[in-house]
Structure formats: C-alpha cells, structure tokens
Amino acid sequence: MANNCTLFLDKQHYCTVIYAVKQTVSSLELIGSLFVIFIIWLFKTYKYFHQRLILALSVAALCGSISFMLTGVPQERGPLCELQAWFITYFVLALLFWVCCITFNIWRALRGDRAKRLEKLYHFVSWGVPVIFASAPFSENVYGPAGPWCWVAGDVEKSAIWRFATYYIPLFICIIGLFVAYIYIFVTHRRQVQRWEGIHRMNNAADVEQRRVLMNHINSLMAYPFIYLVLSLAPFIHRVYNAVYSDPSFVLILLHVISIPLTGLINAIAFGVNKETLNRLNWADMKVAFQQHFPSWNQGMDRSMGEHQLGEPTQCTEFPGRSNTRSNTIK
Secondary structure, three states: OHHHOOOOOOOHHHHHHHHHHHHHHHHHHHHHHHHHHHOOOOOOOOOOHHHHHHHHHHHHHHHHHHOOOOOOOOOOOOOOHHHHHHHHHHHHHHHHHHHHHHHHHHHHHHHOOOOOOHHHHHHHHHHHHHHHHHHHHHOOOEEEEEEOOOOOOOOOOHHHHHHHHHHHHHHHHHHHHHHHHEEEHHHHHHHHHHHHHOOOHOOOHHHHHHHHHHHHHHHHHHHHHHHHHHHHHHHHHHHHHHHHHHOOOOOHHHHHHHHHHHHHHHHHHHHHOOOHHHHOOHHHHHHHHHHHHHHHHHHHHHHHHHOOOOOOOOOOOOOOOOHHHHHHHHH
C-alpha cells in the first residue's frame, strides 16, 4: 500500500498511517456501537421510547463503521468503491438525521408533548430520506476515490457541488437547527430544574422521582447532538479545503478519519457514563438480565447447581457396616 500512495507521491508512508488510523478508529466505533446495542438489549431498555432512538442511532453508527473499513488507502475505482461510497453517504446521513430526531424529541419532551406517536415518522425520515441523497450521485457516476475512502471523487466535474448537495447542505441545515434547539433546550431545562427544586418540598416522593428520572433522560439525550456537532467540524474544514486547494492535506485527512468514525465510540462513552447504566454494569445485575433473556438455560443451571452444592455429596453412598455400627452405639 505504501508503494502506491497517489495522494502523497513524495511521502508514501502517509497512506499507511492514514489507513492504520482509519481502521483503528473505525474498529473502536464498531466496538462502541456494539456495546450500546448490547447494553440496550441486555437490560431490555428498548422498551422505552428514548432508548429506542439511541438504539437506532447506534445501529447507524455500527453500519457506518463497517463502511469505512471496506477499502484501503488509496482506493481503486470499481463496484466495491461505489458500494462503499453509497454506504458511507447513506449511514452518515442516517446518523445525522437520528441526531436531529433525538434533539427534536428532547424539545417536545420539555414542552410536555408525548412524541412516541412520531416514532414511525422518525424511522421514515432517518432511514428513508438518506436513500435519495446516497443514490443521486449514481446519475452522473461521480462516486470514486476521495482521499481516505470512496465518496464523491475529487477529480470529477462539479465534485464540490455534489459533495455539498449530498451531505454538507443537509449538514448545515441540521447544524443550524441543532444550535437553535440547543439554546431552547438549555434555557428551558434550567428553568424547569429551578422550578422543580423550588417546589420540591411540596411534592410527594413519587412525583419527585418521576421528575428526577425525566431530567436524567434529558441529560443523557442532550449529549448525543452535541457530540455530533463537535465531530463534524474537522470533516467540514477538510472538504472546504478540498474545494479551494488541489493538494491534499495530511493533517486534515488524519483529523477527518478520526472525527467521522469516532462518533460511535463517543456515543458509547456518553451512554456508558450514564449513572443509571454504570450502576447496573456489575456481575449481579448483568447475571439477572441474562437469566431473564434465557429462562430455560437459567432453570437448567439452577437444577445443576442444586444437584452439585459445594461441600455436599452428589450421591448418597452407604458404607457396609457403618449404619449398623452407629445403630449399635446408640443402643
């Protein structure tokens, strides 16, 4: 690979470094996304609406991480390159739209609206709309090698237009909406906390606990859109640089391959540091959760443990003469 680095002809090892970093960070995103999915499955939190939103976001991140690892650096034009380009466009946009849906759901929750009825609409928007954006570049065959992976190729006509139309314009619109939503959510959230703290003594324990759980859920969900905003800055700067300059930037490419796949990993960390989740990440709670998923296996284990208790004989063996001896002694 290092002997065929067309991105940096005078520094062939740059491609090896970029590839190694890309595969490493994408693997971490894969592991992080699987962790979130596993925890949601294990503790059956998918029964709750807001957790199903996080589950869908994690699935998009999981599929995106696999997409990033499909090709090397540099890439060769062909069906695999085009497939990777479509996958990356689709799942990156799906992740973006799920972040927007989560933010919108927080906003509705703070207003006191029940947004559960919008779940099907969230899925339609987040999984359906990206198909249009990801498929449009096929109309002019613009997918090809694009630096660290395949996307809209930089050497095709109107590449900048296609890149902005299929990703960065939707990204700009979503970022503006997210910033506006952040301001509203932050202000409203603080006001509600202060108001609830002011009437804390007037509420019964059930009301206080219900509000505490709601605020914990809001705090957990608020991390996801913020993470996406921060990690979108480096890729945006890199693509703007590509539109202005023809020479690739090693530093910007490196930041790009770190930022985009890192989303899933950071989401996993944000989910993992949730106090409620951390409290349940112990052997006792996880064992109970596993037993709820596999009751038949649990019953078999219980029977096995019952037959083989530590320090007790597994078989009743009577030695000749022992019973008679004990009986004679008693007499």
